[in-house]
Amino acid sequence: MEWDVGIAFVNRSVRVECVRESTPMILEKESHRMKPSFGSRLVALFLGAAATCLFIYGARSAASHAMASPPVPTSPAAQSPKPDPWTTEQTVEPAALAKELSSNSKPTVVCAAPHFLYEGGHIPGASFHGPASTPQGLDDLKKWASTIPKSTSLVVYCGCCPLTHCPNLGPAFEALHAMGFSHLRVLLLHTNFYTDWASKGYATDKGD
DSSP states (O other): OOOEEEEEEETTEEEEEEEETTEEEEEEEEGGGSOOOHHHHHHHHHHHHHHHHHHHHHHHHHHHHHHSOSOOOOOTTTTSOOOOSSOGGGEEOHHHHHHHHTSSSOOEEEEOSOHHHHHHOBOTTOEEOOOTTSHHHHHHHHHHHTTSOTTOEEEEEOOSSOGGGOSSHHHHHHHHHHTTOSEEEEEOOSSOHHHHTGGGTOOOBOOO
16 A cells, blocks of 8 residues: 655644545654754755756757757767867866955855855855846846956856856856956856865855
8 A cells, every 4th residue: 555745844843744545644743853954955955956957958958959950970079069168267166266265365256056056055255146047147247247347356156057067157257258357267166066165164155
């Protein structure tokens, strides 16, 4: 006989409903015994975001393939993925940025990730303008950037999913670069923000 199990958080208690045919049985436990840690919440957030990014990436690839004309022979070079819009000199590793942020010459950090990820965990002091893959987020980023000097040292990051699949970092970097910022870098979060930053013990804030 199979059981359907549903879990709902209600005020300060956890209600577990077990339904066998049409007869419910409710068990309650105090929520503090099952309260998830900050780390586990971040893991869940970034796993969900990664899955979303991979879904979008796969959907775009499938749509492009479906709309493409009949395949023609191409060279290996033509089949290579699109190169990053930034150079090696325009990147910074997490450890190096963490050190810079603890110095007197802090760069201005910009988060291009979705709001729920920024709220779940972000670099202290990071400026947030919404996901740069959306017209609204990119427009807000440009409006903000138009108010600061082009000589400002900027570091832009996302960390929603693996760097090679991120839909936000490229548009944010390209927009700021086109505006003429001469000291612009990308934070290399190869896996996601939690794995490459928060779990390393680097300073992290949560909330707006």
